[in-house]
Structures are given as C-alpha cells and as structure tokens.
Amino acid sequence: xxxxxxxxxxxxxxxxxxxxxxxxxxxxxxxxxxxxxxxxxxxxxxxxxxxxxxxxxxxxxxxxxxxxxxxxxxxxxxxxxxxxxxxxxxxxxxxxxxxxxxxxxxxxxxxxxxxxxxxxxxxxxxxxxxxxxxxxxxxxxxxxxxxxxxxxxxxxxxxxxxxxxxxxxxxxxxxxxxxxxxxxxxxxxxxxxxxxxxxxxxxxxxxxxxxxxxxxxxxxxxxxxxxxxxxxxxxxxxxxxxxxxxxxxxxxxxxxxxxxxxxxxxxxxxxxxxxxxxxxxxxxxxxxxxxxxxxxxxxxxxxxxxxxxxxxxxxxxxxxxxxxxxxxxxxxxxxxxxxxxxxxxxxxxxxxxxxxxxxxxxxxxxxxxxxxxxxxxxxxxxxxx
Amino acid sequence: xxxxxxxxxxxxxxxxxxxxxxxxxxxxxxxxxxxxxxxxxxxxxxxxxxxxxxxxxxxxxxxxxxxxxxxxxxxxxxxxxxxxxxxxxxxxxxxxxxxxxxxxxxxxxxxxxxxxxxxxxxxxxxxxxxxxxxxxxxxxxxxxxxxxxxxxxxxxxxxxxxxxxxxxxxxxxxxxxxxxxxxxxxxxxxxxxxxxxxxxxxxxxxxxxxxxxxxxxxxxxxxxxxxxxxx
Numbered sequence: 001x002x003x004x005x006x007x008x009x010x011x012x013x014x015x016x017x018x019x020x021x022x023x024x025x026x027x028x029x030x031x032x033x034x035x036x037x038x039x040x041x042x043x044x045x046x047x048x049x050x051x052x053x054x055x056x057x058x059x060x061x062x063x064x065x066x067x068x069x070x071x072x073x074x075x076x077x078x079x080x081x082x083x084x085x086x087x088x089x090x091x092x093x094x095x096x097x098x099x100x101x102x103x104x105x106x107x108x109x110x111x112x113x114x115x116x117x118x119x120x121x122x123x124x125x126x127x128x129x130x131x132x133x134x135x136x137x138x139x140x141x142x143x144x145x146x147x148x149x150x151x152x153x154x155x156x157x158x159x160x161x162x163x164x165x166x167x168x169x170x171x172x173x174x175x176x177x178x179x180x181x182x183x184x185x186x187x188x189x190x191x192x193x194x195x196x197x198x199x200x201x202x203x204x205x206x207x208x209x210x211x212x213x214x215x216x217x218x219x220x221x222x223x224x225x226x227x228x229x230x231x232x233x234x235x236x237x238x239x240x241x242x243x244x245x246x247x248x249x250x251x252x253x254x255x256x257x258x259x260x261x262x263x264x265x266x267x268x269x270x271x272x273x274x275x276x277x278x279x280x281x282x283x284x285x286x287x288x289x290x291x292x293x294x295x296x297x298x299x300x301x302x303x304x305x306x307x308x309x310x311x312x313x314x315x316x317x318x319x320x321x322x323x324x325x326x327x328x329x330x331x332x333x334x335x336x337x338x339x340x341x342x343x344x345x346x347x348x349x350x351x352x353x354x355x356x357x358x359x360x361x362x363x364x365x366x367x368x369x370x371x372x373x374x375x376x377x378x379x380x381x382x383x384x385x
Numbered sequence: 386x387x388x389x390x391x392x393x394x395x396x397x398x399x400x401x402x403x404x405x406x407x408x409x410x411x412x413x414x415x416x417x418x419x420x421x422x423x424x425x426x427x428x429x430x431x432x433x434x435x436x437x438x439x440x441x442x443x444x445x446x447x448x449x450x451x452x453x454x455x456x457x458x459x460x461x462x463x464x465x466x467x468x469x470x471x472x473x474x475x476x477x478x479x480x481x482x483x484x485x486x487x488x489x490x491x492x493x494x495x496x497x498x499x500x501x502x503x504x505x506x507x508x509x510x511x512x513x514x515x516x517x518x519x520x521x522x523x524x525x526x527x528x529x530x531x532x533x534x535x536x537x538x539x540x541x542x543x544x545x546x547x548x549x550x551x552x553x554x555x556x557x558x559x560x561x562x563x564x565x566x567x568x569x570x571x572x573x574x575x576x577x578x579x580x581x582x583x584x585x586x587x588x589x590x591x592x593x594x595x596x597x598x599x600x601x602x603x604x605x606x607x608x609x610x611x612x613x614x615x616x
Contacts, residue, residue: 002494002501009489009490013488013489288487288488291479293446293470294479296471297502298467298470377446377447381481
C-alpha cells in the first residue's frame with residue numbers, strides 16, 4: 001500500500017515531465033495501434049475468405065484469361081457444387097480519383113456463391129433480369145448519391161468504350177469484413193459488346209469461382225480441375241480462396257514488412273525516450289533511495305518504486321493511446337474510406353498495445369532500477385548537497 | 386560522578402581507504418574507540434578527516450577495510466548486506482544534515498517509514514508516530530509536506546523518524562549544519578533531551594563547537610587518526 005502511494009505521488013512529482021512522457025507514450029501507442037490495424041487490414045480478405053470456395057485462374061498469371069468453355073467441364077468435376085465466373089473490369093467513374101472495384105460476373109451463380117452480399121429479393125430479381133443492370137454496395141451508392149434506377153456510366157480501361165449500367169440493387173455485407181465498396185454487373189453484357197467490337201477477346205473470363213460440396217475435398221477438387229486443362233493453351237491454377245487472397249497479400253509483402261518495422265520503431269523510440277525520463281528521475285532521487293536503504297529498505301523496495309513508476313507512466317500513456325485509437329480509426333475510416341473501408345481496431349491490437357506499453361515501462365526501468373538498487377548508501381547520501 | 390556504563394559500540398583497529406584509480410587514499414587509520422550506552426559523543430575534525438566515514442561505519446552504511454565493529458554485542462562487520470539492512474532498521478536512527486525527508490510524503494508518513502519494515506499494525510504505527518511527533522512538538526503539522534515546513538521543523542521530523550523504532554544508537558551527521566542559530570539550538574536541545582530523558586546513545590559528527598558542547602564526550606579526528614580525546 002505504501003509502495004503504491006509512493007509510486008502514485010512520484011509519478012506526478014514533475015507534472016510537466018510526467019505529462020510529456022505520458023503524451024509521448026500515448027502518441028506512440030496510438031501510432032502503433034493504427035499501424036497494426038493497417039497490417040491486419042491487409043489480411044482481412046484472407047480472414048474473410050470462405051473455406052468452401054475455390055478460385056481457378058490462368059496458371060501463367062491472373063492477367064491472362066480463361067475460355068468460358070471451361071465452365072461446363074469444371075461443373076462436372078466430382079465435388080463441385082456450383083460454378084460462377086467473372087472478370088476484373090477496372091472501370092473509371094468520371095475520373096481516376098473515384099476508384100472502386102468493378103467486376104463483371106454471372107449474376108445468378110455469383111449471388112448464390114457469395115451470400116455475404118445481401119440484397120432485397122426484389123432487387124436481386126431485377127438485377128438478374130436486366131442484362132445492363134448492376135448492383136453496388138451501400139457506402140459506394142451513398143458516396144456517389146446513386147439510387148436504384150439511376151444510370152451509371154463507367155469508362156472502360158481493359159474493355160474500351162463507355163459502359164452504361166442501371167443500378168438495380170444496393171447490397172450490404174452480412175458481416176463487418178465484407179467489402180461493400182464494389183460494383184457488380186453482368187458478364188454477358190460485357191461479352192456481347194466485346195464480341196462485336198473486339199471479337200478475339202470474347203468468350204473469355206478472368207477467373208472461375210467454385211463452390212465445394214465439402215471443404216475437405218479442396219485439394220482433390222483443385223488437382224482434378226487443373227488436371228483437366230493440363231497441356232492446354234490455357235492451363236489453370238486452382239487454389240482455395242484463402243490461398244488466392246494470400247497471393248495478393250504476398251505481392252505487397254514488402255509494404256507490410258515496412259509498416260511492421262515502422263510500428264516497432266515507434267515503440268523502440270518511445271522506449272528510449274521513457275528510459276531517458278526514468279534515468280533522469282532516478283538520478284535526481286539517488287539521495288532518497290540511499291535514505292530509504294539507510295532506513296533498512298532493501299534493493300527490491302527501491303527496484304519496485306522505480307519500476308512501478310515507469311510502468312505507471314507507460315501504462316497511463318498506453319491507456320490514453322488505446323482510447324484514442326478508436327476515434328482515430330473511425331476518422332481514418334470516414335476520411336480515407338476509399339482506401340480503408342473497414343478500419344476496425346481488433347481486440348488483438350488492443351492486447352498488443354497493452355503489451356507494448358508494459359514492455360516500454362519495464363525496459364525503460366531496467367537501467368534506473370539497477371542503478372537505484374545497487375547504489376552505495378554513503379555515496380548516495382552525498383548527492384543531496 | 387557518573388556511574389561506569391556498559392559499552393554499546395566497540396570499534397577495534399578500523400582502517401578504511403578510498404581508491405582513486407590505482408592509488409589508495411587512507412581515510413581512517415587504526416581507529417579504536419568504545420562508546421558507552423547512553424553516551425552523547427561528538428566527533429569533530431576538519432573536512433576530509435574521516436569523521437563522516439567513521440559515523441557511516443558505526444551506522445552500518447559503509448564497511449571498514451580492516452578491523453571490527455561491535456554494536457550491542459553484535460559484530461556488524463560480519464553481516465551480509467541484507468542482514469545489515471535489517472539490523473539498521475531496528476538498531477540505528479539517522480539524523481542527516483539535509484534532513485533527507487521524502488518530499489512526496491507528509492511529516493506523518495516520513496516518520497512512519499521505518500515502522501513499515503516492522504510487523505506493527507496500522508493502528509499501532511499511528512500511535513507510535515503520534516507519540517514521536519508529539520515528542521518533537523510537531524503533531525499539529527503531521528499532514529504537512531517537507532516543503533511546507535521550515536528547516537528546523539524538517540530536522541525535528543527527521544529526529545522523530547530517527548527515534549520511532551527506539552533504536553540502540555542514533556547517528557547524526559552535521560544535524561545543525563543547514564540550520565540557523567535558533568533552529569540549531571532547538572534541535573540540539575531536543576537531542577540532549579533524547580539523551581538525558583530517554584537514555585539514547587547519540588553519536589554526532591559536527592563542525593560546530595556549540596553543538597559539541599551538548600555532548601558528554603568530544604573526540605577529534607585528524608587525517609584519519611583519533612588523536613584528541615577529552616570529556
């Protein structure tokens with residue numbers, strides 16, 4: 001009790017210094033939390049991918065297409081429950097700043113395969129019925145003020161020309177991890193138009209999405225599909241949705257690594273700053289530690305006082321940093337929604353923040369604790385004058 | 386005529402040197418001294434004569450290179466650091482030149498400090514502290530922090546802290562060195578009272594001849610040698 005009282009009073013003995021240290025730790029923990037959330041977001045697609053879905057793409061690269069004729073062959077592979085297909089469209093709405101993901105898909109099978117995109121039944125029917133129809137996620141519709149029945153014109157980058165779509169539905173995600181900033185329309189509409197304008201690019205699709213009857217059969221089904229098209233002009237690579245998403249993540253691994261390094265550097269810097277504060281504090285109080293030792297208090301008491309103060313400072317800063325992370329994440333989500341549509345701070349990030357704050361407090365106290373605990377009393381008492 | 390009293394501190398052939406690089410600078414040379422129970426001893430001498438070092442050795446906060454020191458029949462030179470800390474907590478009361486109070490603790494809490502190492506209950510500790518503060522006439526200032534007290538009052542709090550465990554010896558290193566004349570008289574009067582009324586053994590280092598006058602015995606140290614003794 002006495003130790004806690006002494007630690008609490010020592011923490012705010014130099015109010016400005018304590019305030020600056022706590023602010024420093026809070027800012028560092030805030031930055032650390034946001035960076036860790038960013039790293040977590042990179043893996044969001046991986047985490048939200050289904051175990052019962054496979055993706056088949058061209059074995060050479062995702063930029064090469066596959067014949068649409070593969071669809072029926074894939075459907076007959078044992079273990080395959082449903083097959084859908086689609087292509088990255090890469091359309092531009094008015095200008096490049098308005099970027100969002102746009103895909104041409106086979107609507108009926110796609111909506112069956114991805115129940116996480118929730119549409120009212122009437123809108124779903126209207127979308128399937130209208131070959132020029134499109135569905136958009138709610139935040140995307142809100143961003144551009146689109147309503148059901150509006151015409152949206154996208155400029156094609158992969159498929160040349162201007163493409164007019166009628167918004168037939170506005171979907172929302174079944175859970176938080178669903179990317180609601182996407183634009184889907186009919187693959188047939190694109191294909192029919194391309195057949196007239198660029199016939200050599202017709203009847204091709206970017207990838208197949210396969211629903212499995214049993215997720216345990218993923219490896220067998222993948223091998224069977226790829227075996228079907230071996231030695232063909234367009235060999236396939238079939239993998240689980242998770243592996244497919246991981247492929248995207250690994251393309252940007254250097255960025256993730258850089259962000260991770262920066263997040264740890266932030267902690268390292270604040271550790272040095274806090275260690276400096278604690279070293280100054282301990283140096284100023286050497287005579288007090290010597291007095292306590294003279295009165296019979298042991299090295300462990302002195303160590304407890306210094307370590308406790310360091311931990312209290314860093315945990316106070318850590319707690320403030322964690323509290324600030326939530327509004328900061330909400331701000332990032334709203335201000336930079338184009339890039340970070342789901343900027344949610346996970347419980348895991350909060351635990352990491354707490355651990356980081358505790359480590360900062362502990363490491364920062366090592367040298368001052370050792371110094372305070374091992375000071376010779378006679379030498380320490382001389383420091384008072 | 387005083388009765389012959391039992392020896393409470395027996396110092397035998399104490400030698401101490403400080404190292405400055407490869408060179409050993411002698412501070413105490415072959416000191417032998419007996420201090421009787423209930424004695425008020427003043428150690429005088431010029432700066433660097435070794436009087437504070439000798440006081441620190443008696444109080445168990447420094448160690449001699451050679452020789453032995455027995456306090457209350459126990460050879461403290463044989464104790465480990467942890468044993469010595471426990472021994473100090475029970476047997477030594479400290480009064481320092483600059484009071485050495487903990488600034489973030491009140492007068493009450495500062496006096497209570499040595500009792501935290503005992504098995505006394507909170508209620509018992511409060512009773513002891515109130516008695517000690519009453520002794521130094523500072524009971525009404527119990528909730529004041531050191532910064533809210535004058536130098537003399539701080540030293541009186543330090544005296545209360547020194548006597549709170551009813552120690553075997555009280556060591557005082559220049560207890561009036563930082564005080565004005567009135568406060569110094571006050572503090573010295575209090576120490577004399579502790580010695581007379583409560584029979585406390587006090588060993589005091591001082592430069593001040595007026596402070597030394599309060600002692601029964603004055604011993605001079607010069608260049609580490611105890612060469613003048615008069616009572």
